[in-house]
Amino acid sequence: MIGRGLTAALLLAAAQTAVAATAVEEASTLLQQGQLDQALKKLDAQLKSQPQDAQARFLRGLVLVRLNRSAEAVKMFADLTRDYPQLPEPYNNLAVLYAQQGDYEKARDALEAALATHPSYATAHENLGDIYAALAGAAYNRALSLDGANQGVRSKLALIGQLDGQGSTSVATAPTISTPPPAAAVPASVPPASTVPAPPPSAPAAAAPTVDAATAASVTSVINAWAAAWSSQDLNAYFATYSPSFVPEGGLGRSAWEAQRRDRISRAKSIQVKALNPVFSRLAADRLSVSFNQSYVSDSFSDSTQKTLELQQAGSSWLIAREYSR
Structure with a gap:
């Protein structure tokens, strides 16, 4: 299958x-x-x-x-x-x-x-x-x-x-x-089936400040919780990983996006999501991005894509403020 x-x-x-x-x-x-x-x-x-x-x-x-x-x-x-x-x-x-x-x-x-x-x-x-x-x-x-x-x-x-x-x-x-x-020179929204997307170029020497180990561990726990909630189809836990200021890509409103996600996640009989090989980048003092290979397998569909989540600090934890795939 x-x-x-x-x-x-x-x-x-x-x-x-x-x-x-x-x-x-x-x-x-x-x-x-x-x-x-x-x-x-x-x-x-x-x-x-x-x-x-x-x-x-x-x-x-x-x-x-x-x-x-x-x-x-x-x-x-x-x-x-x-x-x-x-x-x-x-x-x-x-x-x-x-x-x-x-x-x-x-x-x-x-x-x-x-x-x-x-x-x-x-x-x-x-x-x-x-x-x-x-x-x-x-x-x-x-x-x-x-x-x-x-x-x-x-x-x-x-x-x-x-x-x-x-x-x-x-x-x-x-x-x-x-x-x-x-x-x-321009990455397409969906890579051709016969090619493997090349890794992004290395950051220049004057790159943004690195993410320390403690912050990386805290963010990793949020990403793992996000993937686990999606995999278990626990919608309340899934949406709890998103910031109230989260704005969906593609012009969808927050309510329409949530309704769409609920329908798609609930429709599957089984889901397994993994976030592999995360790479962290500091965007601001209270904001960073994580790019990783997202592995998705359900009872009727499977794929692997490059996903980026931007997270905003919320107290001692982090919440997803933006999400997009390349």
């Missing part, structure tokens, strides 16, 4: 991947043709069924930029940098939007993050140069406002203007928005 369930899962994954690729390709064509509303509808439909489809999310960000819906585009690319920190393109495009808003410090930080993940990313290097020129121009303008007779500052402003190519130092040349990264 398990073997048949696994085969069905692999076939379903392959079919979902093919559908996702087709939807993204069609939306990309619509974007190139300037049919922005149709492209957005296509992508929204794709993300409704596969909310973690990275390519669809990235392309949706580009459509929002073209529609001048900058605030939504910023959120889209910011979410991508959070969910796929190994990809440089979302950081670059986030920097472009920050620069357009005049927030050059945020733009600089985003580009430096892009280069931390991809040091040879030429577009980010060029854009970072533009951002530094804009920051320099702003600083020189401030200096000139305080000392209008300073000819040295005026000469430097003139030089910045030549670099900008417009004779003006107030605004740097707008960096170019990246096109969607190649498929191989």
Whole structure:
């Protein structure tokens, strides 16, 4: 039974991947043709069924930029940098939007993050140069406002203007928005049946603070309790591991999500869930994430997926504040 369930899962994954690729390709064509509303509808439909489809999310960000819906585009690319920190393109495009808003410090930080993940990313290097020129121009303008007779500052402003190519130092040349990264660079929402997902790249040397052994043990006990409650179909214990501030992925409300989970968990005759090889990352003083391989086996279905839980400290324990799969 398990073997048949696994085969069905692999076939379903392959079919979902093919559908996702087709939807993204069609939306990309619509974007190139300037049919922005149709492209957005296509992508929204794709993300409704596969909310973690990275390519669809990235392309949706580009459509929002073209529609001048900058605030939504910023959120889209910011979410991508959070969910796929190994990809440089979302950081670059986030920097472009920050620069357009005049927030050059945020733009600089985003580009430096892009280069931390991809040091040879030429577009980010060029854009970072533009951002530094804009920051320099702003600083020189401030200096000139305080000392209008300073000819040295005026000469430097003139030089910045030549670099900008417009004779003006107030605004740097707008960096170019990246096109969607190649498929191989963006993790799909469901990996193809014939491949094994590669492990995430190692964290850079300047990574966030590590999680100490005592905290890791406390969080591990919560994850084990979560898996045990799911396995025993103890719904009260299962939902007790989630924070009151938990927001489901995919736009579902909390009540709708709980109803959906109750139906799916109760429907199975037997369930066995295991959280294997957890990796801990500190997000903030009171928040961390745990990524692990989730093994799920029921009487009619089985699969293995990469799951990430973000937990918020609640007194001496931890509660799940966010949950998603890659």
